[in-house]
Amino acid sequence: METTPNLQVYDLGHLGLVASILDQIGLVQTVDQFVGPRPGEKVSTGMALKAAILNALGFVTSPLYLFGHFFQGKPTELLLGPGITPELLNDDRMGRMPDSLYAAG
Template sequence: MEATPDLQVYDLGHLGLVAGIVDRVGLVPLVDERVGPRPGEKVSTGVALKAAIMNALGFVSSPLYLFGHYWEGKPTEWLQGHGLRP
């Protein structure tokens, strides 16, 4: 028998659509160009804005200090496209 590759399945819901629209309109590079890099940043302002938009359209009522928990279990590397992990 042939070994099957590791398969991971994620429920994207509407997040794939939102990420695709944000990418299509070019919001991340536009914001990054206008704001520029900040010293010590781990992600650019544009990527952080994309994450905030996706969180806001996630229809959750959790406070902002739990923002990192929102991304646990979601394919952040695929949605953000920058190798980011929660």
């Protein structure tokens, strides 16, 4: 008897293309270079900005505390990077991202 591989299917839509373009222009690295690392953060400011752009282009209008729900059922590690899960994209992290950008100038 043959075993079938464990396949997982995700809905990427246009987000894969947008994430790829953001990677090619080096958005995350550029932002992180200006902002710098924050102690204890699991999601960098650049990565949080990339997630916010993907969310905005997902044509979703929801409160910040539901931000992580947008990425449920989407391959966040493929779109954003290894180790990034929807739970890490919480309202606390996403709320601090604009503050970090403002402080960096």
